[in-house]
Amino acid sequence: NFALPAVDSPEKLEIDPVKLGLAREGKKGSFKLFESHQKLGFPEYLVRSGFKFDNRSTFFLHDVKDYQDRKASYPVIDITLDNLEDYMVVSREAFDDEPEMTEGYINMEVEFLKGIRKSAIKDLTLKLYAICENGRASAIGALFYSREKNFGYLHDGGTLRIARGKGHQTNLIRHRVNTCLDLGITRIYVTADHGNQSWHNCIKNGFNQIQVVHEFIEK
Numbered sequence: 647n648f649a650l651p652a653v654d655s656p657e658k659l660e661i662d663p664v665k666l667g668l669a670r671e672g673k674k675g676s677f678k679l680f681e682s683h684q685k686l687g688f689p690e691y692l693v694r695s696g697f698k699f700d701n702r703s704t705f706f707l708h709d710v711k712d713y714q715d716r717k718a719s720y721p722v723i724d725i726t727l728d729n730l731e732d733y734m735v736v737s738r739e740a741f742d743d744e745p746e747m748t749e750g751y752i753n754m755e756v757e758f759l760k761g762i763r764k765s766a767i768k769d770l771t772l773k774l775y776a777i778c779e780n781g782r783a784s785a786i787g788a789l790f791y792s793r794e795k796n797f798g799y800l801h802d803g804g805t806l807r808i809a810r811g812k813g814h815q816t817n818l819i820r821h822r823v824n825t826c827l828d829l830g831i832t833r834i835y836v837t838a839d840h841g842n843q844s845w846h847n848c849i850k851n852g853f854n855q856i857q858v859v860h861e862f863i864e865k
Contacts, residue, residue: 648676648861651683656691665864674864676700680857689860697862702840706853708823710832713852715824720814722821725774725786727759732783733774740786740804751802755788769794774802775821777814785814789822791831798826800836803844815844819851 651659668675677697679688689699725733734752741748757763758772770792776783788802800822805814826834838844840858849855 648678650678650680651688655686656688659688659691661692661695676861676863678703679860679862681859684860689862692862696865698865700861700863703837703859703861704840704845704848704855705857705859706836706838706848707856708834708836708853710827710834713823713827716820717824720777720812720817722775722777722818725776725783727756729776729783730756730759730774732778733776733786736776736783736786736804736806737802739806755802767792767795773822773825775818777817779809784809785818787815787818787822789825791826791829793829793831796831796833798822798829798831798834800834803847815847816851819847823852 649664653659664675677688677692679692683689693699723729737748737752738745741751754763755772755774759774770790773789773791775787775789777785785805786802787800787804789798789800791798800819803815803818823834826832835856836844836848836853838848
């Protein structure tokens, strides 16, 4: 439910049609502003138009030129429809502050694995991974990739509270980066809330900050 402005001045934004269209679905909209938008008066205009600042998210791109091959130091398993329930348990706890969004994400992943959800990118592939302790998933991470379009997108990284601080997300990041590089993919990116633990993990594992995006939501 967000829009990236495709205009160069806030006065050209057509906010009312966006708000009305979403209102018909019982939803509210939001705008994500790149750094260029932030300097052109978009934040002030959105505030005057009934929006408020919500958060900052960071776009990262992996620096594959300086990549040092670091194998995961903890076993990473593939998640399929057969063991998907364990993945869901971790996802629901790790992202319990946004349950509606989490369920939407889970539904999307299930549909993708079942082949129900299609993409305009013909070879777009979803891989789900987990690290297990005592036979149960304790940390998860997902990867969308396309060899045709040469990109990998790391997302949905989460860890059970009891298993945090053990380096599981570092291992899952390394595993997914290695997967991309083994496939010949050199554009690998991720987004994270600015300043949170995922943000620190990205910097620690060879990702460069490209954009800090400000999100404004409708009041």
